[in-house]
Amino acid sequence: MLKRFSISLSKELVDKFDELIKKSKFANRSQAVRHFIKQELVALEWQEDKEVAGALTLVYDHHKRELVGQLLQLQHDFAKSIISTQHVHLDHTNCLEIIVVKDNAQKAKKLLDSLKSVKGVKHIALTAAVLDI
Numbered sequence: 458m459l460k461r462f463s464i465s466l467s468k469e470l471v472d473k474f475d476e477l478i479k480k481s482k483f484a485n486r487s488q489a490v491r492h493f494i495k496q497e498l499v500a501l502e503w504q505e506d507k508e509v510a511g512a513l514t515l516v517y518d519h520h521k522r523e524l525v526g527q528l529l530q531l532q533h534d535f536a537k538s539i540i541s542t543q544h545v546h547l548d549h550t551n552c553l554e555i556i557v558v559k560d561n562a563q564k565a566k567k568l569l570d571s572l573k574s575v576k577g578v579k580h581i582a583l584t585a586a587v588l589d590i
């Protein structure tokens with residue numbers, strides 16, 4: 458069921474919002490507001506100890522044996538939180554790995570932090586999602 462509500466903003470903020478909508482290719486204000494509310498709700502859910510899901514994306518040099526070993530060890534340590542992984546050999550040097558995680562937020566964040574602490578990872582990013590919004 459859809460529910461309508463109105464909000465009051467300064468003209469300056471509305472102009473900036475409309476500019477943002479244009480640049481980000483949102484179809485309309487409602488779609489943009491929906492997007493930003495969901496984004497904030499997801500961030501909140503990840504702060505609490507709720508069931509969450511997400512994808513961790515890593516890029517690293519597979520020639521660094523110690524680094525590869527550490528990443529593998531961590532994935533085995535968190536085997537119950539990880540539901541899938543995908544490994545792509547990007548080029549002669551770089552590997553991209555997508556680790557799909559589903560667990561309570563604290564456990565998922567612990568995995569993210571542990572992977573972040575591995576020395577030599579070139580890129581790490583989290584795409585956070587929740588299951589019930």
Ligand code: NI
Nearest residue numbers: 519545546552
């Ligand atoms: Ni590879």
